Amino acid sequence: GNSVTQMEGPVTLSEEAFLTINCTYTATGYPSLFWYVQYPGEGLQLLLKATKADDKGSNKGFEATYRKETTSFHLEKGSVQVSDSAVYFCALTLYNQGGKLIFGQGTELSVKP
């Protein structure tokens, strides 16, 4: 079946550290890939997306590259801030699945000053 696996959290970093959150997927077809972010007490916001192999999504200093050969979509940021503390979700959707988003389990990030 189709699934998304993310690295376990929580991840704790100091401000200005480099961030990587690993995400790999299994899909029967060619998915679109997303990173959503959930700040405490809020809903999910789209952070970035990529719709085909080798596409790079980027936003607010975050980036992720759609790697078909390794079925991965790892999230990176060069220098995290305290305000980046949130839960990050990797997700996929397939064109013939009615728009259903399949989420990874979420990775909690805590950035300390």
Place this chain on the structure above:
Amino acid sequence: DTAVSQTPKYLVTQMGNDKSIKCEQNLGHDTMYWYKQDSKKFLKIMFSYNNKELIINETVPNRFSPKSPDKAHLNLHINSLELGDSAVYFCASSSGGTDTQYFGPGTRLTVL
């Protein structure tokens, strides 16, 4: 202007009661969704509607009944609430297909 709104934000109720959660979007989208987020933050789709027609029903107990009076609204009615229904319920909307989904702020349901 709120793109996807849900009411109420918090809902505390007793087992066995019936409750509804309302969702509205002003983005002009054709497709709306309900997702459930459990206590471990895991998110799973429950339903989706396209132009008021049910597209996805992800093996949700039939105590849950979505209703879409028009394209801009998708409500969720839950009968005979159980302890295990306690979760955060998110509504979302999109233009359909693999397009970006926009989420509401969530409704935290607590069943006592």
